[in-house]
Amino acid sequence: PDWEILSVSGEEQLRRVFKFRNFAQALAFTNKVGELAEAENHHPAILLEYGKATISWWTHAIGGLHKNDFIMAARTDSAYH
């Protein structure tokens, strides 16, 4: 429910902001999501800031969203909890 679908340069993306208490925790989450990404060879954009990581999933090859992006979004949620 916390994922938004937005259009970036004409491509739909799934995006969610995850909140943390500090930079270190946001960086730790970035690494967790990085592991998921490497495992599937499918990579998000991650905007890492103090207390926050914004994750965006989309499939550049098809210029938008594929079922796999929704699966990765669900896995990202699991990594957060």
Next chain:
Amino acid sequence: PDWEILSVSGEEQLRRVFKFRNFAQALAFTNKVGELAEAENHHPAILLEYGKATISWWTHAIGGLHKNDFIMAARTDSAYH
């Protein structure tokens, strides 16, 4: 020379794009910059993407750039080389 100064929501920021061969290398660099940030308790925004990390330094408390941001930019360059 590769850092740009841009205005984001009325605040000047130093920004540079660092290129890598893949996601894992960009993530490793993100962690290096994260260590620098934690050591100084001064935190950038990092946009991590496949093969690329975009680092932005600024000082929110003063709404723009402080000498320290330029020092952190130089340290970021050193971490890249």
